[in-house]
Amino acid sequence: MLVNSLAYVQATTEALDHVLGLSVCVVDQSLRVLAATGKLQPLSGTQLAPGTPHAHVQDRHCSLVIGTPRRHQLCAECQGRDGCKVTAELYSPIAGVDQVYGSVSLAAFSQREREYLLSRQSQLLALLGFLGTAFIAASRQSSMQAAREGLEMQFQEALNLSPSAMLALDREGTVVAANDIARSIVGTRGHLIGMAICDVIPGLSFAALVSSRSFRAEVPAEGRDGTLFIRARPVIQHGRVEGAVLAVDQKPDGFAGAMDNPTSGLLTFDDIKGTSDVLQQVKERARRVAGTTATVLLVGESGTGKEMFARAIHAESPRRGGPFVAINCAAIPESLLESEVFGYDAGAFTGARRGGKPGRFELANGGTLFLDEIGDMSLTLQAKFLRVLEERKVERVGGTTTVPVDVRIIAATNRNLEELVAAGKFREDLYYRLNVVPLVLPPLRDRKEDLYVLIEHYLKKYRLALGKEPKRFSAAAINALFAYDWPGNIRELANTIEYVMNLETGPVVEVDGLPAWLVRNCQREKPAPAGLPARRGQNPVAGISLKELEQDALRLALNEYGWTTEGKRAAARALGISLATLYRRLKQGNLDDRAIAN
Amino acid sequence: MPGSITSENIEDLALGAAILGAGGGGDPYLGKLMVRKALAGGGNIALLAPYELPDDALVIPTAMIGAPTVMMEKIPSGDEAYRALRTLEEHLGRRAFATMPIEAGGLNSTIPLVVAAKAGIPVVDADGMGRAFPELQMGTFHIYGLQGSPMAIHDERGDSCLINCADNYMLEHICRGITVRMGGVAYIAGYPMTGRQVKELAIPSTLSMGVNLGRAIRVRSRDRDPVDSVIEVTGNSIYGRAIALFRGKIVDLERETAGGFIKGKATIRGVEACQGSTLEVQFQNENLIAIIDGQIAASVPDLISFLDAETGHPITIEGLRNGFRVTVLGIPTPEIMRSTAALAVWGPRCFGYDIDFRPLELIHPTYYR
Numbered sequence: 001m002l003v004n005s006l007a008y009v010q011a012t013t014e015a016l017d018h019v020l021g022l023s024v025c026v027v028d029q030s031l032r033v034l035a036a037t038g039k040l041q042p043l044s045g046t047q048l049a050p051g052t053p054h055a056h057v058q059d060r061h062c063s064l065v066i067g068t069p070r071r072h073q074l075c076a077e078c079q080g081r082d083g084c085k086v087t088a089e090l091y092s093p094i095a096g097v098d099q100v101y102g103s104v105s106l107a108a109f110s111q112r113e114r115e116y117l118l119s120r121q122s123q124l125l126a127l128l129g130f131l132g133t134a135f136i137a138a139s140r141q142s143s144m145q146a147a148r149e150g151l152e153m154q155f156q157e158a159l160n161l162s163p164s165a166m167l168a169l170d171r172e173g174t175v176v177a178a179n180d181i182a183r184s185i186v187g188t189r190g191h192l193i194g195m196a197i198c199d200v201i202p203g204l205s206f207a208a209l210v211s212s213r214s215f216r217a218e219v220p221a222e223g224r225d226g227t228l229f230i231r232a233r234p235v236i237q238h239g240r241v242e243g244a245v246l247a248v249d250q251k252p253d254g255f256a257g258a259m260d261n262p263t264s265g266l267l268t269f270d271d272i273k274g275t276s277d278v279l280q281q282v283k284e285r286a287r288r289v290a291g292t293t294a295t296v297l298l299v300g301e302s303g304t305g306k307e308m309f310a311r312a313i314h315a316e317s318p319r320r321g322g323p324f325v326a327i328n329c330a331a332i333p334e335s336l337l338e339s340e341v342f343g344y345d346a347g348a349f350t351g352a353r354r355g356g357k358p359g360r361f362e363l364a365n366g367g368t369l370f371l372d373e374i375g376d377m378s379l380t381l382q383a384k385f386l387r388v389l390e391e392r393k394v395e396r397v398g399g400t401t402t403v404p405v406d407v408r409i410i411a412a413t414n415r416n417l418e419e420l421v422a423a424g425k426f427r428e429d430l431y432y433r434l435n436v437v438p439l440v441l442p443p444l445r446d447r448k449e450d451l452y453v454l455i456e457h458y459l460k461k462y463r464l465a466l467g468k469e470p471k472r473f474s475a476a477a478i479n480a481l482f483a484y485d486w487p488g489n490i491r492e493l494a495n496t497i498e499y500v501m502n503l504e505t506g507p508v509v510e511v512d513g514l515p516a517w518l519v520r521n522c523q524r525e526k527p528a529p530a531g532l533p534a535r536r537g538q539n540p541v542a543g544i545s546l547k548e549l550e551q552d553a554l555r556l557a558l559n560e561y562g563w564t565t566e567g568k569r570a571a572a573r574a575l576g577i578s579l580a581t582l583y584r585r586l587k588q589g590n591l592d593d594r595a596i597a598n
Numbered sequence: 599m600p601g602s603i604t605s606e607n608i609e610d611l612a613l614g615a616a617i618l619g620a621g622g623g624g625d626p627y628l629g630k631l632m633v634r635k636a637l638a639g640g641g642n643i644a645l646l647a648p649y650e651l652p653d654d655a656l657v658i659p660t661a662m663i664g665a666p667t668v669m670m671e672k673i674p675s676g677d678e679a680y681r682a683l684r685t686l687e688e689h690l691g692r693r694a695f696a697t698m699p700i701e702a703g704g705l706n707s708t709i710p711l712v713v714a715a716k717a718g719i720p721v722v723d724a725d726g727m728g729r730a731f732p733e734l735q736m737g738t739f740h741i742y743g744l745q746g747s748p749m750a751i752h753d754e755r756g757d758s759c760l761i762n763c764a765d766n767y768m769l770e771h772i773c774r775g776i777t778v779r780m781g782g783v784a785y786i787a788g789y790p791m792t793g794r795q796v797k798e799l800a801i802p803s804t805l806s807m808g809v810n811l812g813r814a815i816r817v818r819s820r821d822r823d824p825v826d827s828v829i830e831v832t833g834n835s836i837y838g839r840a841i842a843l844f845r846g847k848i849v850d851l852e853r854e855t856a857g858g859f860i861k862g863k864a865t866i867r868g869v870e871a872c873q874g875s876t877l878e879v880q881f882q883n884e885n886l887i888a889i890i891d892g893q894i895a896a897s898v899p900d901l902i903s904f905l906d907a908e909t910g911h912p913i914t915i916e917g918l919r920n921g922f923r924v925t926v927l928g929i930p931t932p933e934i935m936r937s938t939a940a941l942a943v944w945g946p947r948c949f950g951y952d953i954d955f956r957p958l959e960l961i962h963p964t965y966y967r
Contacts, residue, residue: 171873208965210871211842213826218967234871241870270833275803275810449647452802456836459933464959464966470933472742475653475798482649507937 002028002094002102002135004142009135010035013104016131020106020124022113026094026135027054028102039085039109051077054103057091061100063125064091067118087114090124094132101136104128152177165248171241173197173206182248201228201248210234210241216268267311273457274450278442289437290316295389297374297434298412300441302563303489306412307372309441314368319408322367327360330373330565331583337381338397342388345399361394361405368408373565374434375415375426386430409434414564444486444493451482454490458497466501476511484518488563495555517559551589554582602642603711603721603809608633610812615707616912617811617828617927618804620901622884623704623730624666625914632676633708636715643711644720646696648802651793655695657722658683658790660713661706663734663751663773664783667916669705678752678785679709680716685750685758686787698722698796700737700789702804703730703884704914709785724800726789728837728935729901732859732883734773735766736944738934739789742799749773749788753780761788801932807835815910824910825925838930841958841965843888843895844877845870845907848922853915859883864904864918866926877926879904881915886949888926896928897946899935900958903927930958 002009013024013035023038027048036044048054053074057064066072066089075081088108094101106124108114117124156177159166165182167175178192197206203219215232228248235243269283289296290313298306307326314324332340343359360369371377377385388394389409393402411434420426444450455473463470473481486492496515504513511519557571572582603611612626619626637643651657660679662669687693697710697717702725714721726737734746746769752758759776763769769788777784791799814827825842833839850865861882868875877895880887885902888895896902904913907923934940936957942948945955959966 171871173871203964205964207844207871207875208841208962211965212829213823217964219964239870270830270839273834275806275834448649451649452647452836453834456838456932460838460930460959463933464957469938470936472934472937473798475794478649478797479653507939 001139001143002026002034004146005135005138006034008138012131012134013037022117023107023109025054025105025107026102027058027104029058029100031055031058034102038107040107049079053089053091054105057093057103058100061093061095063093063128065089065118065121065125066091067114085109087111088117090117090121090128092125092128092132094135096136101132101139104131104135162247165250167192167197167200167246167248169197169206169209169244169246171243173209173244175200176243197246201230204230206244209244209246214268267308268315269312272305272308272312273453274447275453276442276447276450278447279450282439282441285437286313286439287316289313289439291318293317293408295409295411295434295436297417297436297438298410298441299417299438300412300414301443301487301489302414302565302567303491304414304441304443305490306414306441307370309439310368310370310410310412313410314370314408317368317408319367323364324368324370325360325364326370326372328372328583330376330568331580333578333580334378334381337377338384341381342384342394342396343399344397356396356399359394359396361388361407362403364407365405366407368410371409371411373413374411375413375417375420376565379425379427382427382430386427386433389430389433444489448482451493454493455481455497458494459501462498462501468501469507471501471504471507471509473509474511477509477514480511480514480519484521487567488558492559492563515559517556521559547589550585554585554589601645603645603805604642605634605637607809608637608708608711610810610816611707611711611805611808612812613815613911614808614811614813615702615704616914617903617905617929618702618707618728618808618901619704619730619912619914620884620903621730621879621881621913621915622732623701623706623914624662624669625916626705626708628666628669628674629662629705629708629712632674632712633715635676636712641715643714645723645805646720648722648724648793648797648800651696651722651796653792653794653797655793655796656690656692656790657696657698657793657796658686658694658787659698659700659726659739660710660785660787661700662709662783663786664777664780666705666783668782672754672781672783674754674783674785676712677716678754679787680713681756681758682750682752682785682787683713683717685752685760686748686790689748689750689760690790694719694790695793696720696722697787698800699725699805700734700739701725701727701730702801702808703727706730707805707808713787721805722796722800723805724796724802725804726800728801728804728931729899730884731944734770734788737789738799738801738940739791740766741937741940741943744789744791744795744799746770746789748790749786751776751780751784751786753784801836801934803836807831807837810835818910825905825907825927828905828910828927832929836932837901838932838959839966840927840929841962842925843902843928844868844872844875844890844926846872846875846877846924846926848918848920848924851918851920853918860915862915864915866924869923879926880951882949883915885915887946887951887953888928894953894956895961896958897951897953897955898949899931899940899944899955901927901929901931903929928958928962 009026013026014037017024017037023040025040026035028034031048033043033046053064056074069075069086070081070084086107090106091103093103108117159179166179167182168177170176173196175192175195183192197204201219209215209232217230219228228250230246230248232244232246234241269287272283286309298309300306311324341359341361343357343362345356393404395402417426417431421428421431499515500509500513557575561567561570568582569579572579608630612630615626660683696719697713698721699707699710710721726739746766747762749761757780761772763772810831811828814831815824818824829840844866846866846868848864849867852862853860854862859882863878863880866877875891878889879885879902886898888902905925905927906913907925941955946953
């Protein structure tokens with residue numbers, strides 16, 4: 001161990017020789033001479049034999065004074081005894097509490113040196129004792145330094161393995177470690193290390209980062225398109241914030257792919273708003289199941305937040321670092337679904353991408369696969385699906401080999417699967433395979449007390465986003481909002497508040513400021529024929545873009561036919577578009593679950 | 599939560615209402631004792647959400663007015679506010695369908711519960727301030743056009759007055775004067791309104807918010823910072839997710855009582871992540887402005903509340919002491935409290951500050967993005 005601080009040992013022995021005028025020799029535990037000065041210098045680097053005085057003091061844990069070398073019993077077997085010029089010697093072990101690390105000796109080669117050494121032997125032995133302690137401390141420090149450097153290298157390699165940009169901050173908020181992706185994502189020229197986090201990511205303060213145990217935020221990417229998703233955890237030691245670790249991911253604006261990277265799984269149970277007992281109970285059950293690997297079946301009407309629950313379960317599961325991959329079984333045409341889910345090999349079909357393409361199952365490896373609208377999956381696909389769930393292996397379309405996958409399944413449906421099973425439209429074995437932990441999400445009409453929290457949430461959200469004045473509702477409008485059944489659930493509520501914030505010009509929203517369908521339905525009148533919602537005081541179509549008209553038509557059709565899958569199918573038929581197109585347009589217009597979630 | 603208020607809820611409400619008090623509103627302790635006494639015979643108090651009220655129901659809010667500290671010497675009998683309610687009912691010739699708080703922060707969250715228990719009527723889960731404010735007209739009832747008169751005022755000796763005023767400012771002025779003559783503390787029933795008006799003017803869910811906040815502090819889990827639990831509750835409410843503005847140690851306190859108000863400021867030196875920074879909280883009965891290193895970090899009507907850094911328990915302005923380790927929270931207010939009309943009554947300028955109100959969400963965009 002002393003060898004760890006060899007340079008220090010050698011420098012100290014040289015200094016001691018210089019001060020005392022005596023030759024010094026330091027030997028380690030294996031009797032190798034680490035340092036030797038003066039006339040002993042030729043011994044440096046040599047290996048001493050057992051039975052020498054150094055071995056003796058190390059074995060016995062005691063110091064030794066040899067006043068008459070050559071005649072001392074320990075010199076009896078020394079091969080160099082005849083030519084030995086030493087006149088006196090002091091030996092002292094270098095020992096810790098329960099371990100000997102080596103020994104150190106002082107040697108006199110003249111009569112004057114001998115007298116000096118023997119007359120001050122007790123002081124010199126004490127000095128050697130201190131010297132030994134200093135050597136041990138220096139060695140320990142060197143070992144710790146080496147261990148620390150090793151850990152730092154491991155830490156750096158761990159950062160480099162991460163698919164996210166990773167930054168470690170000290171207690172001042174200064175970057176002390178980062179991986180290469182960090183440099184490319186945050187777009188910092190030069191050296192990241194040593195920069196304050198507020199300079200690396202403008203608008204992000206260290207105080208905000210460590211203000212909670214699990215910080216999440218989105219900030220615009222400086223100087224480029226897109227948004228930075230930031231997750232951070234403070235490092236707290238003995239109640240003090242000693243730093244923080246951040247993961248930063250970039251998502252380009254307008255990203256609307258069904259396949260998501262891990263960073264978009266930022267939703268947690270805190271984002272699911274409502275204080276009603278019925279919601280709290282299902283949230284609590286979902287929280288409990290999140291930590292397990294069990295398959296979850298989310299059952300709830302359209303717009304009740306099934307994808308939000310799925311994302312929250314993923315975010316609180318041990319798989320949170322893995323991907324969250326969502327697939328809407330009703331939105332993808334049957335012919336494409338198989339290759340989407342299972343992937344395909346090169347040459348599987350005309351137009352197949354060269355080199356093949358991994359399916360959602362493979363993409364979700366190590367993470368969670370969310371299968372929305374599972375009740376709309378065809379029987380053929382169900383069979384293939386069941387095999388993957390049982391074998392945990394995927395065979396690509398047109399492929400000959402199987403790929404093992406480690407995926408947690410969360411399925412969701414707004415249909416009664418038991419009825420579908422009874423009608424022979426859903427495989428019973430698949431039903432039991434998926435229905436391990438069923439969670440029934442309550443519709444909004446069964447938790448009307450949550451309307452206050454939800455309305456306020458969306459009022460704040462859209463007011464800040466649109467830069468409008470705060471609004472409140474008249475008593476009649478409140479009565480209408482609470483009397484309405486909300487068949488489209490939270491999605492419909494969010495759209496209603498967005499509608500109000502966009503179109504209402506005054507501070508008070510009256511009944512006639514609410515969407516017409518809502519008022520009509522809660523007055524239990526027969527819905528009027530489809531048409532465009534009138535913008536009050538304006539020519540209905542003047543100054544409105546085609547896209548807005550299209551969104552209005554979609555919203556109107558869905559409110560006519562319902563926001564359920566069946567309703568969507570009927571709405572798509574009425575609008576003369578396919579169901580998949582309808583889903584795509586909904587997504588484009590932010591009329592989907594994710595819009596509500598954010 | 600609407601349904602009913604139990605004895606256990608009262609304990610939680612006393613804790614949580616002090617957070618909504620934003621440093622003022624008085625210690626809910628005496629109010630808690632009064633509700634417990636009123637519920638001693640068993641039973642709960644029915645709690646109704648505003649939307650559950652019939653449009654034509656008569657709702658009469660009740661409250662304590664004056665200096666909460668005086669109550670410690672002039673111990674209330676517990677039925678003063680109830681008698682004020684009865685006086686007003688007689689004057690109006692109608693029985694109240696329900697009562698409700700005028701102010702959800704501090705002691706006044708509990709007074710209507712005493713009244714409801716005694717009168718056997720429900721209490722509405724709403725109020726007119728969403729927090730504590732020092733004057734009667736500082737409420738959404740006044741802001742959005744409701745007359746406070748007629749108002750009945752009672753003291754613990756049995757003295758009472760019925761007040762009719764031309765406007766709410768005069769009502770506050772006269773009512774405050776009578777309160778001084780009654781010994782510094784009195785109990786009122788006023789701002790009578792219909793269920794329809796409650797739905798439009800009141801801030802909903804504030805009583806249950808007090809209960810939920812208190813429960814978050816009381817039911818502490820070992821591995822969780824109680825301040826985090828409080829923040830979680832605010833995030834799932836009509837308020838908005840609270841932000842921990844600052845953690846530190848109180849190093850200076852200036853408090854003076856002038857004109858019946860406690861005015862002054864507290865200086866907090868930062869620890870942990872706030873090391874090297876200083877927070878100054880300026881107050882007038884309630885915490886009004888928080889300034890970190892010269893920059894405004896929160897302003898009225900958004901709530902600024904001191905919590906004990908270890909236990910999460912709220913600390914009122916009177917309870918602040920040098921050396922206390924505190925976490926200072928900023929809590930966004932509901933939208934109904936942030937309109938131009940509302941800010942004209944309780945914005946920073948109404949308290950003599952030459953600044954415009956900026957919502958917490960805009961001051962701390964990164965946290966709220």
